[in-house]
Amino acid sequence: MIDVATLERLLPDFMVRQRWYGFGDVRPERVEVTEFEVWRDSWPGLVWALARPVFAAADAETDARFQVLVGLRSIDEYMHFLDGKGRSLLGDVATGAGEALAYDALVDGELALEIVRRIAPDFPANAVRPLPVDQTNTSIVVDDSAILKVFRRIRSGANPDAELPRRLWDVGFQQTPEPIAEWRRGDDDLAVLRRFLSSGTDGFVLALTSLRDLYSSRLQPEQCGGDFAPEARRLGEVTASLHTSLAQAFGSAPGDATAWTEGLADDVTRVAVPGISPDELVVRVRQLVGHAGADVGAAVRIHGDFHLGQTMRTDSGWFLLDFEGEPSRPLDERVLPASPLRDVAGMMRSFHYAADVALAERGDDVDTELHSLAAAWEARARTAFLDGYRAAIAGPEPLVPTEPTAFASLLRAFELAKAVYEVGYEVAHRPEWVDIPLEAVQRLLSPPL
Amino acid sequence: MTLIIPPGPGRRPLDDDPRWYQTAVFYEVLVRGFADSNGDGTGDIRGVIDRLDYLEWLGVDCVWLLPFYSSPLRDGGYDISDFFSVLPEYGSVDDAAELIEQCHERGIRIIADMVMNHTSDAHPWFQESRQDRTNPKADWYVWSDDDQRYPEARIILVDTEASNWTWDNQREQYYWHRFFHHQPDLNYDNPAVADAMLDVVRFWLRLGLDGFRLDAVPYLFEREGTNGENLPETHDYLRRVRKAVDDEFPGKVLLAEANQWPADVVDYFGEGDECHMCFHFPLMPRMYMSVRREQRYPITEVLANTPAIPDKAQWGLFLRNHDELTLEMVNDEERDYMYSEYAKDPRMKRNVGIARRLFPLLDNDRRVAELFHALLFSLPGSPILYYGDEIGMGDNIYLGDRDGVRTPMQWSPDRNGGFSRADFAQLYLPPLMDPVYGYEAVNVEAGLRNPSSFLHWVQRMLHVRREHAVFGTGTFEVLGVENPSVLAFLRRRQSTDGEPDDIVLCVNNLSRFSQPAEILLTELAGMVPTELQGRVPFPPIGELPYFVTLPAYGFYWFVLQSLPDETES
CATH class of the missing domain: 3.90.400.10 (Oligo-1,6-glucosidase; Domain 2)
Incomplete structure (x- = not known):
């Protein structure tokens, strides 16, 4: 099998190629394997390890640890599962049983199945396939009935994506996939197995379906067959139920308007917004939060990265997924209680994106009528979502502002911060999309309170 | 009027399977509106007999007659004034006996409405x-x-x-x-009433009817403090009827009209000891909703909430029938939606529903009509066609009550649409004469002459369906597809004799745009889908989700077969 020294030698080049790596293209100077176990020492071999990248002082200071699962097969074997998976290769290794190829074991169906069986020995697993989209974690689908999410970057303490669904199910919230098994070592969450929503549709995709119907028929959204408002209303209800349940599971405290104002003021000045001075943004944030007065609701655990892409429409209503929080924020910040309106603001921003992404699909066919339909769709989805949300939110104390004007004003403050964040993200990653959040920032700055 | 019927697949004997209703296709006939043999302006039983060759060609397995009993006709014959005689305008008990015999000769069964409640x-x-x-x-x-x-x-x-x-x-x-x-x-607490109605059932089964569609069954008994629906006493009585039918007339079917939620309707199957079949009411409005919303969830939600039914039971599925498109089984939001989408003119509303025929509801779009029928023929249950829908007939919303969907069958472009030789003014209802749905444009003769007509399409689909009993008796499993506009499902029947399982894959595009679909089918990796209409083999299913593209409102039926074992050849 492979030994620690060999693995440490192969890992720097391997890590820098992974989507979950998170340090751009900065290759670690070396990688230190902090934990190492051989899970299987016959062919195909399987090794589990935690590894810490070490950088030259100038590059980065980090205590990041990554989880790697290494598969090994004789180089004489034809490994069809590696076709087109160059990124998953670690390299050649000399072993006692001859020369072998080392690779990411999660792409090897046979080994992935073994991993599932180790993590959830009671779950009857027969076949696995990788989920085509590979993100900050690695997910594999088991028999189209469960999904194994292997956390890649391991942080000390509970991973909210494992903790929140479990606690939510404990208090009776079932609109998130049911946890089947969790794999922890010490304080570290390493993987979770949960129900796979095979009948589901991504909420963003469902919104696009409605918008394509709208733009093609050119009727008003409420006259359109594919009207999204009833779906948005139900999504608002489920979101309210999520916040109510989170307050139940983790408790709530009165919101601190002063601290929120300062936090938001920090957030909006972190990014340079073209054509808008940071002072203007800060003034607006203070104005919006101030307008709510003392009526700001409560601070609770929240989803933290809430948008249509984190929701699934299924045969049994809307499901909410991915509780890791905004990946760009440090973990200790992500688990802090916050206003539930932060999540609501995320969804508001998502409706705007959906309307404009579907508009962009039409290419040159976009005229003022379509623009006004996009605005009408977004307004209708917002109203319906908020109607559902406000009708369903409940708690021993108000979780959100009780007065409609205070609610609207505080919501705008969080929307503004979110839109500014999006400007920064788009400038860095997708400059062609920057107009969407820019337009939102303008909108949120201009109208009266 | 003589119809020239093309040669069909040949005469089939009446099959002796006691579970025939699980794979049968039903065809609902309004005696008054089907064919008038004596020129008095009203359809009659002999008229139906004259048209049986057409129904045989079409490929239906069972005719369902709306009430033909003596009646003052203040409610379309559901107001019966003598259970043992036929309305004189329709004919006699002897005519009914001959109709039954003629149906059976063609391998077609025949059931009739029976009103138990009143x-x-x-x-x-x-x-x-x-x-x-x-x-x-x-x-x-x-x-x-x-x-x-x-x-x-x-x-x-x-x-x-x-x-x-x-x-x-x-x-x-x-x-x-x-x-x-x-x-x-009727007062079913009175044993004499309960016995008398059982004798009515015996009389007609003895004459040869293959069963009944039991009208309005949930209301037989009344009890203080209840809503008078689905009472235990009602179920007790239905068990009594079923036992008498099974003991004295095996192979006959009881089809319950219980316009209730599936969780309540299943009670009418009992433990397999009440009705053989029940209508699935909530499914139908949701099919319309799904297509308008371009997403499958209205359909899959209601199917996910439909409980399992006993082994020998079956759902009755329909797109439209002689009543309004009932909206009792949808919530308020959905009802408002249905009204705004499908009853734009207030005259289209009737009670809690919409009084329209299939084609006008679909804006006369042949593609959607084909998709709807593909769903009707492949979802779990036995399909029930409403007379005239197979040629795309329209409605007349200016007629009172539900008469708008009960106008004369349109056989030809001749006078009165070939329905009757009576004077126009003598007809029980005027036939449709508008330029889109009128009998000059829409009629059986034209449909028969044109091989690409909707009528021929329906006939071919029924032929395909007949070859796969799995459509009637298979399990039903919705498959995962990310695209919300695509509804994909498997029908599967465990084989008993060592042969491979009978598996059909149905993929439906509910959208007016072309759509891609990646179907989660890895469990069946290695099998080869063959499209059922043209027998075109498709690429085998692999380790990844199975990819197909569908045209607007398109659908596929695939039979799945294992790759031939190469070691054997």
């Missing part, structure tokens, strides 16, 4: 009962001194009735009626 107020039983409070039939109906009993029972026909009680001047008491005031409810 009679016409013209029925001699009621006439006797209303005389006074002591006559021998005094307790055959539900009488009361005041109109305050059973206040929890809702009024069903809200457009016309203000109360479930009506005052009778003669007996000076109120009588109970769940439907029209001229339809008093």
Whole structure:
């Protein structure tokens, strides 16, 4: 099998190629394997390890640890599962049983199945396939009935994506996939197995379906067959139920308007917004939060990265997924209680994106009528979502502002911060999309309170 | 008028499978509106006999006759004044016997409506009962001194009735009626009534009918403090009927009309000891919703909430029938939506529903009509066609009550659409004459002559369906597809004789745009899908989700077969 020294030698080049790596293209100077176990020492071999990248002082200071699962097969074997998976290769290794190829074991169906069986020995697993989209974690689908999410970057303490669904199910919230098994070592969450929503549709995709119907028929959204408002209303209800349940599971405290104002003021000045001075943004944030007065609701655990892409429409209503929080924020910040309106603001921003992404699909066919339909769709989805949300939110104390004007004003403050964040993200990653959040920032700055 | 019927696949004998209804395709016939053999302006039983060759060619397995019993016809014959005779305008009991025999000769079964809950107020039983409070039939109906009993029972026909009680001047008491005031409810607490109705059932089964569609079964009994629907006493009585039918007339079918949520409807199957079949009411409005919303969830939600049914039971599925498209089984939001989408003219609303035929509901879009029929023929249940829908007939929303969907069958472009040789003014209802749906444009003869007509398409689809019993008896499993506009499902039947399982994959595009679909099918990796209409083999299913593209409103039916084992050849 492979030994620690060999693995440490192969890992720097391997890590820098992974989507979950998170340090751009900065290759670690070396990688230190902090934990190492051989899970299987016959062919195909399987090794589990935690590894810490070490950088030259100038590059980065980090205590990041990554989880790697290494598969090994004789180089004489034809490994069809590696076709087109160059990124998953670690390299050649000399072993006692001859020369072998080392690779990411999660792409090897046979080994992935073994991993599932180790993590959830009671779950009857027969076949696995990788989920085509590979993100900050690695997910594999088991028999189209469960999904194994292997956390890649391991942080000390509970991973909210494992903790929140479990606690939510404990208090009776079932609109998130049911946890089947969790794999922890010490304080570290390493993987979770949960129900796979095979009948589901991504909420963003469902919104696009409605918008394509709208733009093609050119009727008003409420006259359109594919009207999204009833779906948005139900999504608002489920979101309210999520916040109510989170307050139940983790408790709530009165919101601190002063601290929120300062936090938001920090957030909006972190990014340079073209054509808008940071002072203007800060003034607006203070104005919006101030307008709510003392009526700001409560601070609770929240989803933290809430948008249509984190929701699934299924045969049994809307499901909410991915509780890791905004990946760009440090973990200790992500688990802090916050206003539930932060999540609501995320969804508001998502409706705007959906309307404009579907508009962009039409290419040159976009005229003022379509623009006004996009605005009408977004307004209708917002109203319906908020109607559902406000009708369903409940708690021993108000979780959100009780007065409609205070609610609207505080919501705008969080929307503004979110839109500014999006400007920064788009400038860095997708400059062609920057107009969407820019337009939102303008909108949120201009109208009266 | 003589129809020239193309040669069909040949005559089939009546199969002797006692579970025939699980794979049968039903065809609903309004005797009054189908064909008029004697030129009096009203359809009749001999007219139906004359048209059986057409139904044989079409490929239906069972004819369902709307009520043909003696009746003052104030509710389309659901107001029966004599259970043992045929309405004279329709013919005689002898004609009915010949119709049954002629159907059976063509391998077609025949069932008829039976109204258990009430009679016409013209029925001699009621006439006797209303005389006074002591006559021998005094307790055959539900009488009361005041109109305050059973206040929890809702009024069903809200457009016309203000109360479930009506005052009778003669007996000076109120009588109970769940439907029209001229339809008093029979009193099933009286054993003589329960026995008498069982004798009605025996009479017609003895004549050869293959079963009944039992009208309005949930309301047979009344109990204070209940809504008078689905009471245990009603189920007890249905078990009694079923036992008598099974003991004395094996192979006959009872089809219940219980317009209730699936969780309540399944009670009418009992433990396989009540009705053989029940209509699935909530599915139908949701098919319309799904297509308008371009997403499958209205359909899959209601199917996910449909409980399992006993082994020998079957759902009855339909797109439209002789009643309004009922919206009792949707929530308020969905009902508003359906009204705004499908009843743009207030005249289209009837009670809690929409009185329109299939094609006008679909804006006469042939592609959607094909998709709807593909769903009707492949979702779990036995399909029930409504006369005229196979040629794309329209409706007349200016006629009263539900007559708008009960206009004469359009056989040809001749006078009165080939329905009758009577004078136009003598017809029971005017045939459609508008430029889109009128009989000059839409009729059986034109459909038969044109090989690419909707009529021929339906005939071919029924032929395909017949070859795969799995459509009737297979399990049903919705498959995962990310695209919300695509509804994909498997029908699968475990083989008993060592042969491979019978598996059909159905993929439907509910959208008016072309759509891609990646179907989660890895469990069946290695099998080869063959498209059923053209027998075109598709690429085998692999380790990844199976990818197909569908045209607007397109659908595929695939039979899945294992790759031939290469080691054997």
